Amino acid sequence: GAGVSQSPSNKVTEKGKDVELRCDPISGHTALYWYRQSLGQGLEFLIYFQGNSAPDKSGLPSDRFSAERTGGSVSTLTIQRTQQEDSAVYLCASSLDGYSGDIYEQYFGPGTRLTVT
Amino acid sequence: RKEVEQDPGPFNVPEGATVAFNCTYSNSASQSFFWYRQDCRKEPKLLMSVYSSGNEDGRFTAQLNRASQYISLLIRDSKLSDSATYLCVVNIGDTGGFKTIFGAGTRLFVKA
Numbered sequence: 482g483a484g485v486s487q488s489p490s491n492k493v494t495e496k497g498k499d500v501e502l503r504c505d506p507i508s509g510h511t512a513l514y515w516y517r518q519s520l521g522q523g524l525e526f527l528i529y530f531q532g533n534s535a536p537d538k539s540g541l542p543s544d545r546f547s548a549e550r551t552g553g554s555v556s557t558l559t560i561q562r563t564q565q566e567d568s569a570v571y572l573c574a575s576s577l578d579g580y581s582g583d584i585y586e587q588y589f590g591p592g593t594r595l596t597v598t
Numbered sequence: 599r600k601e602v603e604q605d606p607g608p609f610n611v612p613e614g615a616t617v618a619f620n621c622t623y624s625n626s627a628s629q630s631f632f633w634y635r636q637d638c639r640k641e642p643k644l645l646m647s648v649y650s651s652g653n654e655d656g657r658f659t660a661q662l663n664r665a666s667q668y669i670s671l672l673i674r675d676s677k678l679s680d681s682a683t684y685l686c687v688v689n690i691g692d693t694g695g696f697k698t699i700f701g702a703g704t705r706l707f708v709k710a
Contacts (some may be wrong), residue, residue: 503694514698522702523685523700523702524642524685524700525648525699525700526698526700527695529697529698530695536696537691537696537697540697557679564599572641572642586644586647587634587644587698588644589641589642589643590641591640591641594639
């Protein structure tokens, strides 16, 4: 079956522009996660959705970042007024469920490589 | 202090060697634990979950010590294909707030 897909795979944008990144999770997965990975660094957790709800948005780096999920499926991560330090690979993952006391594997998409010039 | 800390690496080992990675976590509310593997310029993939009783999958053994807040991964009979970055992962929280914390990773190079 289809895995997690993300688009675009690469995005080059000018500083100050807004960008929108898309994640299409595995069908039936209720939990969705966004991460950021800078070159040579570990993954930074940004936000988690259980269904359409994101109970904790404190991981988003600044108020220029926002995320939404509609219909319990596709999610978009929007970065407004991009800065050079936003350059990174943005990874999306999905799992059968999020917090439920159970252990569920997160399946990752291939990521969107964002370069802000 | 980082919430999840790993051995800095890199580990350079010959084929056939046994290698162990350690990971500590600081939040006692941590609930579930994993080891992921990430190849260069690829997305992370689950290697194995970590259970309190310890678990083994072929050449890989994972251990969890909740009292010491410590996780380990042992790889026996290393193969060239084991070369990758190994990520220690911790889930923290509940329905009011939940996050997944990845360690910075430990790089392993297995050489012929």
